[in-house]
Amino acid sequence: MQHKFITFIGGGNMAQAIIFGLLQQGYPAHKLMVCDPNPSRRDIFAARGIMVSDNNIEAAIRAEVVLLAVKPQMMEAVCLPLQAVDFSHKLLISIAAAISLQRLHDLLPSAANIVRVMPNTPALVSAGMSGLFAAPSLAQDLKDFAEALLAAVGKTCWLAQESDMHKITAASGSSPAYFFAFMEAMQLMLMDSGIDENMARLLVQQSALGAAKMAEQNPQISLSLLRENVTSKGGTTAAALAVFNRCGLDDMVKQAMAACIARSQEMEKLF
Ligand SMILES: NC(=O)C1=CN([C@@H]2O[C@H](COP(=O)(O)OP(=O)(O)OC[C@H]3O[C@@H](n4cnc5c(N)ncnc54)[C@H](O)[C@@H]3O)[C@@H](O)[C@H]2O)C=CC1
Numbered sequence: 001m002q003h004k005f006i007t008f009i010g011g012g013n014m015a016q017a018i019i020f021g022l023l024q025q026g027y028p029a030h031k032l033m034v035c036d037p038n039p040s041r042r043d044i045f046a047a048r049g050i051m052v053s054d055n056n057i058e059a060a061i062r063a064e065v066v067l068l069a070v071k072p073q074m075m076e077a078v079c080l081p082l083q084a085v086d087f088s089h090k091l092l093i094s095i096a097a098a099i100s101l102q103r104l105h106d107l108l109p110s111a112a113n114i115v116r117v118m119p120n121t122p123a124l125v126s127a128g129m130s131g132l133f134a135a136p137s138l139a140q141d142l143k144d145f146a147e148a149l150l151a152a153v154g155k156t157c158w159l160a161q162e163s164d165m166h167k168i169t170a171a172s173g174s175s176p177a178y179f180f181a182f183m184e185a186m187q188l189m190l191m192d193s194g195i196d197e198n199m200a201r202l203l204v205q206q207s208a209l210g211a212a213k214m215a216e217q218n219p220q221i222s223l224s225l226l227r228e229n230v231t232s233k234g235g236t237t238a239a240a241l242a243v244f245n246r247c248g249l250d251d252m253v254k255q256a257m258a259a260c261i262a263r264s265q266e267m268e269k270l271f
Pocket residue numbers: 009010011012013014015035036037038041056069070071072074077078095096097118119120121173174
């Protein structure tokens with residue numbers, strides 16, 4: 001992939017996951033810059049040979065690509081001073097949840113080239129999942145660059161319509177937390193039953209990893225069949241799944257994802 005000069009505005013959890021993932025894939029540190037008012041955040045990147053700054057305007061001016069990685073609540077306060085920068089020849093990438101292309105255009109009127117991305121933190125271990133959206137008028141080479149950037153740290157998909165970004169947030173951005181919560185619950189149960197914490201974690205995380213790898217490496221087998229292949233009639237798994245069914249796991253997951261989508265839609269109006 002091309003190595004354009006990228007300035008990250010905001011060096012928090014998600015920026016770190018993408019940046020460390022990129023470094024691992026050989027993206028040159030001297031082509032990356034991180035701007036964050038928090039010195040301890042800047043130190044994390046400086047320690048990896050990345051230029052850091054607390055001056056968003058200066059850092060944006062020197063970039064070919066500016067990647068907005070601040071909280072949605074901060075977006076307006078961060079963007080208004082950035083109106084001093086001419087974005088017309090830069091690529092602007094925003095990973096913020098719930099901030100629409102229109103809102104980004106309003107906040108940074110000179111920005112002609114914008115890609116919205118919903119990534120997730122597994123980018124850190126090159127296992128990210130990102131949904132991308134851009135206006136159909138965006139130049140193909142800029143779309144290709146944005147895609148290659150995120151593809152360097154995981155899988156990507158382009159959305160046909162921007163409104164789908166809310167659903168992608170429920171499916172990629174937020175979803176690692178669902179799986180962590182599930183693993184936490186399993187670990188807790190094991191610990192309550194007397195299994196050592198580390199062993200409980202190993203059992204849970206290796207099983208989760210194995211299940212995900214089986215799903216990935218057998219795309220021709222449905223997830224239902226993968227589940228059924230574990231489930232002997234009258235056996236142990238069936239006993240566990242019966243409890244999930246009785247407690248309404250499917251409905252609970254639907255409700256949780258719907259809440260995620262609804263909050264994203266609400267945040268779109270707020271910020
Ligand atoms: N954490 C996640 O798993 C995901 C987060 N996102 C999106 O990524 C964005 C960042 O989220 P996180 O990294 O989780 O948040 P975070 O709170 O870890 O990082 C935000 C960073 O912005 C910095 N910041 C605050 N004011 C600033 C300013 N004026 N200029 C520059 N930097 C400033 C903060 O010091 C902080 O380090 C959000 O918009 C979120 O919606 C998207 C997908 C997944």
